[in-house]
Amino acid sequence: MISGAEIVIRCLQEEKIDCVFGYPGGSVLHIYDALFKQGDIKHILVRHEQAAVHAADAYSRSSQRVGVALVTSGPGVTNAITGIATAYMDSSPMVVLCGQVPTNYIGQDAFQECDTVGVTRPCVKHNFLVKDVKDLAVTIKKAFHIATTGRPGPVVVDIPKDVTAQMIEFDYPKSIQMRSYNPVVKGHLGQIKRAVQVLQEAKRPIIYTGGGVILSNAAEKLTRLARLLGFPVTNTLMGLGGYPASDRQFVGMLGMHGTFEANNAMHYADVILAVGARFDDRVIGSPEHFASEKRRVIHIDIDPSSISKRVKVDVPIVGNVADVLDEMLKLLDGGFKADPELADWWTQIETWRARKSLTYRQDQRIMPQFVIEKLYEVTGGDAFITSDVGQHQMFAAQYYKFDKPRRWINSGGLGTMGVGLPFAMGTLFANPGATVACVTGEGSIQMCIQEMSTCKQFALPVKIINLNNGMLGMVRQWQEMFYSKRYSHTYVASLPDFVKLAEAYGHVGMRIEKPEDVEPALRKAFTEHKDDLVFMDFIIDPTANVFPMVAAGKGLTEMILAEEL
Amino acid sequence: MRHIISLLIENEAGALSRVAGLFSARAYNIESLTVAPTEDPSLSRMTILTWGSDDVLEQITKQLNKLVDVVKLVDLSEAPHVERELMLIKVRATGKDREEMKRMADIFRGRIIDVTETTYVIELTGASSKLDSFIAALDGGLILETVRTGVCGVGRGDRILKV
Secondary structure, three states, X not given: XXXXXXXXXXXXXXXXXXXXXXXXOHHHHHHHHHHHOOOOOEEEEOOOHHHHHHHHHHHHHOOOOOEEEEEOOOHHXXXXXXXXXXXXXXXXXXXXXXXXXXXXHOOOOOOOOOOHHHHHHHHOOEEEEOXXXXXXXXXXXXXXXXXXXXXXXXXXXXXXXXXXXXXXXXXXXXXXXXXXXXXXXXXXXXXXXXXXXXXXXXXXXXEEXXXXXXXXXXXXXXXXXXXXXXXXXXXXXXXXXXXXXXXXXXXXXXXXXXXXXXXXXXXXXXXXXXXXXXXXXXXXXXXXXXXXXXXXXXXXXXXXXXXXXXXXXXXXXXXXXXXXXXXXXXXXXXXXXXXXXXXXXXXXXXXXXXOOXXXXXXXXOEOHHHHHHHHHHHOOOOXXXXXOOOHHHHHHXXXXXXXXXXXXXXXXXXXXXXXXXXXXXXXXHHOOOOOEEEEEEOOHHHHOOOHHHHHHHOOOOOEEEEEXXXXXXXXXXXXXXXXXXXXXXXXXXXXXXXXXHHHHOOOEEEEEOOHHHHHHHXXXXXXXXXXOOEEEEEEEOOOOOOOOEEOOOOEOOOEEOHHHX | OEEEEEEEEEOOXXXXXXXXXXXXXXXXXOOEEEEEEOOOOOEEEEEEEEXXXXXXXXXXXXXXXHOOOEEEEEEHHHOOXXXXXXXXXXXXXXXXXXXXXXXXXXXXXXXXXXXXXXXXXXXXEEOHHHHHHHHHHOOHHHEEEEEEOOOEEEEOOOOOOOO
């Protein structure tokens, strides 16, 4: 017989979990005691529960394994909510174990009590409250099963303290069957055949891919299919790395800050092959404007509710992206003969590309785009890049050419400021020894800056690329463009001295103010200080804006380009 | 359009809140919702009366199906079905109204299930529109309270919702 707390640990061992991100507290004391008594699972003590969940999330995103977070009841859970919602919006598989007050205290407004199942319900794939120790192991098994199958997502398991103290025999199920949960994997073969037929008839096609390609580890299959078809490829923000960005067939990211060629190609395509992407508002702009062109849409997605949600789909294929692409490749085994008009379409795309919509002028002050380009060069394009949310995120997405999947770790759906540093931590635990840079700004970084302390404790050599414009840049950009330059509360007054702050946490700090210092400083950080956390405070041009831009509610082709201002 | 969605859901704590939460989070309409365990006590059957365009209904059914606890779901309105709602209505029954109330209950095939010196409780079952008509036929001043169960329904013939 072992205790519920020991069962939790044994379950994690069975799931081959090697690290857990967490923060102890009253309700999880038994679990922490069981953690203390074992040696397989490393516990990463963060400084705020939000960071534990973000780190576990990035652990999943940057590897193919499941991140696990452990938090206590009440404030532990409420602090974790932002992290859980972030993972939910980006379909990141994750298990969050939460302590709860003892079962006989539930509902009594006990100390550190919070209705965990209630407050997390809208932002989890599923959640459980374990009221009896005999249900504990099977519930944790279900949690991992649900988190990792179908459209992945975070699952919360709420465990009252008394349940972790009760003794029982440990029996971990090998597999799990749930009559209410049987996600589709294989796509419908008839539909896939129809899709191939439509692809064969396409004169102005585009392959539009999203996070689903990354999540189902289908980047290699997608690349093979795209090369076979010879069609242009665009990625969403979440899909970057799903197709090599340095390839000629890649037309760049699309959407609100997509390239001129990607947005035009998407809008004027006669056939869209959408793969693991969901046509969201930041991607297609106004749905009415988008619907103004006649086209046929093939949509592969594991989640039926993503299909025909915002754009009417002609050939829906519900299934795991990797499996469906496999079937498509099999059907195209005999070769593919594209429509002769495809060549004209490429000529058109090259004309759009010639506009060079990703341009900026680098003069006296450091331009943020320039920093990202140098970061790309210095890291050989092979680093894991985590980012926060704002202008710097868009610059990183536009200018760092991701050739591999799972290298770009950012909060696309929820758009959570503060994720960058904890994302970098989780990425390093999943990929020890990897080069990890966190592209951030002076606004975002301060939302989880306490994690520099965690980075010291665990010797995490994150390179923080702080694009410091002294402004909440993206909000300022909107105020400049749409609010007659009324900069309401976007100037971050009294910023800390980030160099001193980094040093206070025991790290290396650098301030870079001249364009000519950018590259040497980066080289120094990534070589001489390879094993240190380096906080690089780049003082950048505060007037830099992200272009191209599709204003909210506008059509995808109604872009504002840099030179037009 | 008006739709009746019938679903089987694991009879577990919080199942109702998952469904109700989904409707409020995604701004779908609920006109009525009934839920009770089935002959298999591990399953509850829920009947939701909702309305919306075809696109909205497609999303509602897909989103409901996505809930991990939902086992099976059918839109009853897509094919022949029968639907019923039960109402208990308490009315003032004094003087000449006492006889009139009895007569009205008989006309609508209602049953008087509680009688006091001054009130009746009338039980009425039928399509929601019949219950509406009954309320409309009464003198509003005499209605003391009404309680309705919301619609429940079942497909006709071989259309069976079962695990």
